[in-house]
Amino acid sequence: MPDRKVALPLSPLVQTFVLHFGEMGSRWGINRTVGQIYALLFVSERPLTADEIVDHLGLSRSNVSMGLKELQAWNLVRLQHRPGDRRDHFSTPDDIWQIVRTLAEERKKREIDPTLTMLRENLMQDAQTGEDGYAQDRLREMHDLLELLTGWYSDVQKLETERLLQLLTLGSKVQKVLEAKDRVMGLPARLRRSKAQDTEV
Amino acid sequence: MPDRKVALPLSPLVQTFVLHFGEMGSRWGINRTVGQIYALLFVSERPLTADEIVDHLGLSRSNVSMGLKELQAWNLVRLQHRPGDRRDHFSTPDDIWQIVRTLAEERKKREIDPTLTMLRENLMQDAQTGEDGYAQDRLREMHDLLELLTGWYSDVQKLETERLLQLLTLGSKVQKVLEAKDRVMGLPARLRRSKAQDTEV
DNA sequence: TGGTCTTTTCAGACATTCCTGAAAGGCCGA
């Protein structure tokens, strides 16, 4: 009779990978279990059932269920059904670029959008009052920066993978292209200043 | 006698901002206190001492000390001294672009580099063994992706702010530029495949 | 309807992180 508490063996490579993802979890804003489940699905050739995950990772069934729920909330795993099988089968998208896009989108939604909303509301409300001069400038600066970044992001998110690859591979050479068309477009002036004293931290 | 537990009043605007940063802290991988301290420094026209932070936010002195230590580990605050004053004065860089660069650098260091290292080591070691075919492919795919992204990032990090702004403002128009020079440079082929079935999650 | 297989919920045990006051440490001028 097999010991239900010991995980089914994984190859050393997969084992290392899964454990690493678990440990990195906290830095990525997910917990160990969720990281491990994701890692396992990522390297699995075929979709896995929740019970298979339990067997490989030695977690409780309920924990796996919650972990999968969280991964679904992140749009990071997909659910599939097999004919004649009631169980849910889980997998990650094969296309790694799709994963990057999803990750970027979800992190933006959780980490940027709320702040942008808050800044917008507060700046709109307090624009009239002249108090808080410096703080208000500072907040507007941050607001404009985030708008610029998210605007660029949404443009890039729309690119086909092929074009995105071009852009990434271009890398430093982009500088050349930019030097060619050497004209700055209309920008909020406050984002353009570069203070000399800010070189050293 | 003033109640030492009640924070010195902040303007409503600053108050909202500070509390928001505190609450977002968990999503950003820092704790509430650290978020609040950073927010306060960000909107302060002049550098603040630890005791001033205590007075404004109503935190314990030791907590502020630890929070500032963490912010320094992130390179997000700078320490200044005033002649004839022994106390440390803290501030954030004035140049908001400098802040973005620092943030990107530190997050990369904490969230990407360890994984890249782990992938490199494991792939080098297991390259010979033919086992684990799919997992190994998958890991190499992730490795190549991270290399590409960090390579691009390091190129962009080198750009002057003016050029970076150009790049960001260009946004969707970048597509046009790319269409012009329509040739894909030498890429790892496995990063280029785009599977049709991966459109739906 | 009852029986089987599967997923989800949830109370509470366990673990981790956060925060504080008290004490220790460091620096400087007298």
Added chain:
DNA sequence: TCGGCCTTTCAGGAATGTCTGAAAAGACCA
């Protein structure tokens, strides 16, 4: 060296977060 001022360390209480087994809920078939 002492005393004042400021910062850091640290033990342990408070607050959060994680994980589990047991029970409930849902889905399907006969």
